[in-house]
Amino acid sequence: MPEFTEEQLMIADLARRIAVEKILPVREKYDRSDEFPWEIVEAIAESDLYGVFIPEEYGGFGGGVTEMAIVTEELSRVCGGIALAFAATGLGAMPLILFGSDEQKKKYLPQIASGKRLAAFALTEPEAGSDAGNIKTTAKKDGDHYILNGTKQWITNGGEAEIYTVIGLTDPSRGARGASAFIVEDGTSGFSYGKKEDKMGIRGSTTRELIFEDCRIPSENLLARTGFGFMVAMKTLDMSRPGVAAQAIGIARGALETAIDYARQRIQFDKPIIANQGLQWMLSDMATKVEAARALIYEAARKADSGEKDISKISAMSKLFASDVAMEVTTDAVQILGGYGYMREYPVEKMMRDAKITQIYEGTNQIQRDVIARALIKEAARK
Numbered sequence: 001m002p003e004f005t006e007e008q009l010m011i012a013d014l015a016r017r018i019a020v021e022k023i024l025p026v027r028e029k030y031d032r033s034d035e036f037p038w039e040i041v042e043a044i045a046e047s048d049l050y051g052v053f054i055p056e057e058y059g060g061f062g063g064g065v066t067e068m069a070i071v072t073e074e075l076s077r078v079c080g081g082i083a084l085a086f087a088a089t090g091l092g093a094m095p096l097i098l099f100g101s102d103e104q105k106k107k108y109l110p111q112i113a114s115g116k117r118l119a120a121f122a123l124t125e126p127e128a129g130s131d132a133g134n135i136k137t138t139a140k141k142d143g144d145h146y147i148l149n150g151t152k153q154w155i156t157n158g159g160e161a162e163i164y165t166v167i168g169l170t171d172p173s174r175g176a177r178g179a180s181a182f183i184v185e186d187g188t189s190g191f192s193y194g195k196k197e198d199k200m201g202i203r204g205s206t207t208r209e210l211i212f213e214d215c216r217i218p219s220e221n222l223l224a225r226t227g228f229g230f231m232v233a234m235k236t237l238d239m240s241r242p243g244v245a246a247q248a249i250g251i252a253r254g255a256l257e258t259a260i261d262y263a264r265q266r267i268q269f270d271k272p273i274i275a276n277q278g279l280q281w282m283l284s285d286m287a288t289k290v291e292a293a294r295a296l297i298y299e300a301a302r303k304a305d306s307g308e309k310d311i312s313k314i315s316a317m318s319k320l321f322a323s324d325v326a327m328e329v330t331t332d333a334v335q336i337l338g339g340y341g342y343m344r345e346y347p348v349e350k351m352m353r354d355a356k357i358t359q360i361y362e363g364t365n366q367i368q369r370d371v372i373a374r375a376l377i378k379e380a381a382r383k
């Protein structure tokens with residue numbers, strides 16, 4: 001267990017209560033219907049949890065990546081899909097927190113902190129996934145406006161959020177170096193929503209296309225400076241990857257707890273299956289991996305919150321390790337429940353489906369290994 005402060009323990013307790021009292025009774029419903037869980041968004045907002053990662057002067061609690069991870073982990077322990085209504089808003093708010101001007105922060109952060117408006121982050125395009133520098137969306141200056149044209153793909157909270165950070169090219173001739181970051185509000189003329197995806201897991205989390213057709217946005221919606229868009233995106237991902245890791249490990253904890261409960265109750269050969277050393281050792285390995293991943297996640301979060309300059313390596317490590325652990329642990333949990341684990345009547349098959357995305361988004365785990373290797377090579381060259 002990481003060393004949390006009194007306040008952080010209270011936040012964890014509050015998030016756990018919402019997860020158990022509000023999310024648990026409806027998680028199967030949302031997994032089947034794939035509707036957006038507005039009733040849970042309201043419950044999270046009423047508890048002020050959307051404010052945990054927002055600075056106090058902008059209406060939040062004043063916490064950071066650690067608090068965001070704590071809430072995400074507790075919600076994901078019950079449902080990794082519904083938890084994204086919270087976590088993806090954290091991702092969407094991060095560019096504003098890191099790079100917003102005082103006016104931009106004053107305008108948007110209190111709305112996010114209160115849960116009145118959700119946020120989202122839009123980088124990916126049909127031809128730019130891992131190769132994010134290959135984006136094609138353009139943002140052409142026109143007087144005191146920018147005109148956005150292009151399509152963003154697979155945006156979490158797309159169509160539900162009202163505040164979007166969008167990365168577009170202000171100077172297409174310079175590629176990624178000509179990218180800039182903008183705040184785009186729902187309802188802006190020329191901004192519409194496209195295809196909503198039908199997914200394997202994290203159902204109840206909307207994944208949708210954003211379409212920009214001569215979308216005019218005021219110049220004051222530019223974040224940082226022109227040409228800084230790729231840097232805004234990469235620094236944002238450094239801060240948010242421990243959150244994906246927390247989602248992964250929350251899912252893994254839920255699966256581990258379900259497997260232990262089941263193994264204590266299921267009788268085969270006249271004894272509970274947990275009496276078999278083979279299963280005990282499986283559970284021991286699962287619990288050890290979860291604990292190791294948690295230590296790494298909260299170390300990454302601590303470094304992020306302490307203002308350490310370059311956290312790319314540890315942030316990528318936390319996401320890589322925790323998501324691989326989540327996939328292993330949820331798969332083993334299905335195995336421990338045997339045939340029942342494969343049935344939708346039990347939650348572990350959903351947990352296994354939900355875990356998979358954590359190895360893919362915010363940079364696949366192959367890309368995390370690239371980030372880590374780049375840092376290792378840089379460190380070695382400095383010696």
Ligand SMILES: Cc1cc2nc3c(=O)[nH]c(=O)nc-3n(C[C@H](O)[C@H](O)[C@H](O)COP(=O)(O)OP(=O)(O)OC[C@H]3O[C@@H](n4cnc5c(N)ncnc54)[C@H](O)[C@@H]3O)c2cc1C
Pocket residue numbers: 088120121122123124128129130131153154155156157199207357360361362363364365366367
């Ligand atoms: C459910 C969901 C929600 C998402 N939410 C958001 C969001 O809110 N905002 C947003 O901007 N994006 C979002 N994404 C996009 C996500 O970040 C990308 O899917 C991810 O970065 C991978 O890109 P890709 O799917 O195009 O895969 P590709 O880049 O096409 O990769 C395909 C495979 O090739 C491998 N690969 C590619 N390049 C290399 C390389 N250089 N070395 C080794 N292997 C490589 C990858 O690891 C992967 O296994 C979301 C995606 C999904 C599925």
